[in-house]
Amino acid sequence: MKDQLISEILLARQRVYALAQATPLQALEIDLGFECFIKREDLSPINAYKWRGAFNRMSLLDETELKRGVVTASAGNHAQGVALSAKKLGTHARIYMPLTTLKMKQQAVKRHGGDQVDVCLVGDSYDEASKEAKRISAEEGLTYIHAYDDLHVMAGQGTIADEIAMSGKGPFDVVFIQIGGGGLAASVATWLKKIYPSIRIIGVEGEHQASMAAAVDAGKPVAIDYVDVFCDGTAVKQAGDHTYPICCDVVDEYMTVTNDEVSAAIEVLWNTIRTIPEPSGAMGLAAAIKMKDDLKGKKVVTILCGANMDFHQLGNISNASGVGSATKRYFRFNIKEEPGELLRLLENGLGEFNIVDFQYGKTHGTESWPILGVEGGSEALKQLPTQLKGSSIHFEDVTSSSDVAFRVIPFRSQMIMNPYFFELEFPERKGALHDFLKSVSGSANICYFNYQYTGERVGRALIGFEFQSDEERQSFIEGMSSGHWQFRAFQELDTDSSKRITG
Numbered sequence: 001m002k003d004q005l006i007s008e009i010l011l012a013r014q015r016v017y018a019l020a021q022a023t024p025l026q027a028l029e030i031d032l033g034f035e036c037f038i039k040r041e042d043l044s045p046i047n048a049y050k051w052r053g054a055f056n057r058m059s060l061l062d063e064t065e066l067k068r069g070v071v072t073a074s075a076g077n078h079a080q081g082v083a084l085s086a087k088k089l090g091t092h093a094r095i096y097m098p099l100t101t102l103k104m105k106q107q108a109v110k111r112h113g114g115d116q117v118d119v120c121l122v123g124d125s126y127d128e129a130s131k132e133a134k135r136i137s138a139e140e141g142l143t144y145i146h147a148y149d150d151l152h153v154m155a156g157q158g159t160i161a162d163e164i165a166m167s168g169k170g171p172f173d174v175v176f177i178q179i180g181g182g183g184l185a186a187s188v189a190t191w192l193k194k195i196y197p198s199i200r201i202i203g204v205e206g207e208h209q210a211s212m213a214a215a216v217d218a219g220k221p222v223a224i225d226y227v228d229v230f231c232d233g234t235a236v237k238q239a240g241d242h243t244y245p246i247c248c249d250v251v252d253e254y255m256t257v258t259n260d261e262v263s264a265a266i267e268v269l270w271n272t273i274r275t276i277p278e279p280s281g282a283m284g285l286a287a288a289i290k291m292k293d294d295l296k297g298k299k300v301v302t303i304l305c306g307a308n309m310d311f312h313q314l315g316n317i318s319n320a321s322g323v324g325s326a327t328k329r330y331f332r333f334n335i336k337e338e339p340g341e342l343l344r345l346l347e348n349g350l351g352e353f354n355i356v357d358f359q360y361g362k363t364h365g366t367e368s369w370p371i372l373g374v375e376g377g378s379e380a381l382k383q384l385p386t387q388l389k390g391s392s393i394h395f396e397d398v399t400s401s402s403d404v405a406f407r408v409i410p411f412r413s414q415m416i417m418n419p420y421f422f423e424l425e426f427p428e429r430k431g432a433l434h435d436f437l438k439s440v441s442g443s444a445n446i447c448y449f450n451y452q453y454t455g456e457r458v459g460r461a462l463i464g465f466e467f468q469s470d471e472e473r474q475s476f477i478e479g480m481s482s483g484h485w486q487f488r489a490f491q492e493l494d495t496d497s498s499k500r501i502t503g
Contacts, residue, residue: 001151002246005190008155009162012056016159019055019088020045023160025167025301028285030272034295036288037172038269039164039303042277046080046112048233048306049160050147053183054081056156057145058089066091071142073097073130075232076105077306078147083113093117094142096133098125100229102310125227127237148183149240158187164301165195173298174200176284178305179212179254180234182243188303189250203251204287206231206262206280212247213254215239230259233280233306257286263317264324265289269304278309279317286324318455323399326378328356330371330404334394337368339445343437349393350374353384355433356453358461359404360446361411370449371404409450416447418467420477425486428459436485440465444476458486 023043028036041049058070069092072082079095086093095109099121109119122132126147137144146153164170175192177185189201205213208228215221221239229235239247257265262279265286270276284302288295322328335341346355350372357373374381388395398404413419426432433451448464467473480487 001242002190002249005151005154005158005187005246006194008151009158009187009191012052012152012155012159013162015056015059016052016156018059019085020051022163025164025169026273027169028268028272030268032289032292032295034288034292034298034300036285037167037169037299037301038273038285039160039301040275041160041303041305042275042281042307046077046084046108047308048077048080048278048281049157049184049303050074050077050081050306051084052081052159053148053150053153053156054078054145055085055088056159057150057152058082058085058091060152061089061091061143065143069093069142070145071096071133071137071140072145072147073126073133074147075101075126075129075235076108076308077233079105079109079119080112080308082145083109083117086116087113091116093145094120094133094136096120096122096129096136098123098129100124102232102308104310105308108308125237126235146240148181148236149242150183151242154183154187154243154246156187157184158191160184160303161188161191161195164188164192171196171299172199172301174202174288174295175301175303176202176204176287177251177303178231178234178280178283179203179205179239179247180209180236180280181240182212182247183240184303184305185212185251186243186246190246193250201250201252202287202291203247203254204283205254205256206234206283207256207258209234209236210254210256211236212239212244212251213256215244216248216254220244228259231262231279231283233278234283255287255291257283257290258324260320260324261286261290262324263320264322266317267321267325275304275307276309276314277304277307279313281306319452322356322375326381328373328375328399329381329384329397330357330373330399330401331388332369332371332396332398334396335368335370337362337364337366337445340441341368342370342446343434343441345370345393346434346437349388349391351434352376352380354430354453355451358433358449358451359407359409360449361409362415362447362466363410363412365415371398373452375453407450407452409448411448416464416466418470418473419447419464420444420467420473421448421462421464422480422487424461424463425458426461428453428457432459439485440476440480443472443479
């Protein structure tokens with residue numbers, strides 16, 4: 001099948017460019033210790049590579065098949081490729097997508113296909129949508145255009161490798177190729193191995209998405225139990241029957257990347273070439289960065305395979321990027337529930353770091369457990385636990401804890417005396433939080449703090465203080481009003497019942 005695939009890639013070169021042009025291979029201007037090139041599939045007509053395989057396959061339809069129409073299933077990018085191809089070829093496409101498909105991807109399909117497409121939402125996963133699409137294909141005699149497990153679809157994707165080879169920037173030592181069902185990896189690896197026999201092919205799968213590695217281990221395609229959908233473009237439960245044997249032959253090794261590592265790679269792409277890929281689009285670069293110590297002096301290629309991401313996902317990616325690049329960690333500290341204790345923690349243990357997250361609510365009369373997100377150099381952060389232990393500071397690393405990620409902040413309001421809650425605005429710079437706490441030290445005790453870095457010039461936090469008497473509370477408010485801190489009062493809380501406040 002590999003030899004047939006090579007022949008079909010040659011033929012695909014004569015078809016795909018009737019729809020769109022080649023995409024650039026761009027050098028990444030960043031010091032990683034190796035030369036890194038990015039294949040910019042995000043610059044294609046659908047902002048992803050899937051148009052190549054869809055159009056190549058559909059270009060082979062005869063007049064009767066074109067008149068009857070086609071059917072497919074996709075979580076997004078393949079659907080857009082089929083829609084664009086249907087409009088170009090004058091056929092009709094019925095496209096089945098999961099009910100969970102992002103609105104922007106549904107809208108993109110309709111935009112590219114116009115009246116030539118119908119979008120049908122079925123099931124909660126690609127597999128459920130695919131099952132229904134195949135049923136309709138058999139029942140109504142419509143040609144099924146597979147997203148990856150089809151020789152001609154694979155051949156279309158293989159033109160990416162041909163463009164890499166024709167770029168004049170080779171030869172290349174290593175290429176990282178993301179794997180979902182395996183169509184991209186099988187075709188690109190096959191062609192690059194033909195051009196550069198000694199090239200090292202590394203297949204990249206998301207953590208909890210490694211269906212191809214599972215197939216290799218099992219000796220056949222098998223369904224994995226759970227599929228994480230953060231990198232939704234590669235969220236496939238089972239490797240393809242056609243892609244699996246080819247990948248076995250041409251992919252030298254497999255590795256996984258975490259969602260945090262992918263988020264860190266997205267940040268690198270934004271900081272260097274000012275593009276924001278969808279998570280699956282950054283998986284190759286995430287893997288290369290993860291392996292950078294083994295790539296010194298090498299010439300490396302990664303594929304930015306798509307940039308169709310929902311805007312609302314950006315917040316999660318921003319929060320996770322520091323963890324993925326080892327420049328951000330979260331710690332839960334155990335300190336006394338006394339005025340000034342938090343300030344002493346900042347001064348004695350965390351002075352050299354930026355505080356980018358603060359989660360705390362009073363739950364105990366004598367002990368407190370504030371959670372602080374700290375940001376700094378990777379080496380400094382690596383040494384921080386040792387330094388904290390040396391200072392006899394009690395802590396727990398909670399970087400991967402779900403309650404931290406979801407900002408679940410326990411708070412027992414019945415324990416609070418004479419509270420005052422307010423929203424504080426302060427300059428977003430290193431040491432600003434310390435300066436504020438020092439300015440109010442001795443006048444109040446913190447009972448609640450909810451702050452998260454947002455990238456703005458100013459930071460905003462919801463803070464609660466408690467006081468021994470109402471007179472002290474009023475004195476504090478007057479002092480704040482006459483100071484240089486910008487704040488506004490928050491609504492009074494019912495102190496008669498226990499509750500949780502979540503950010």
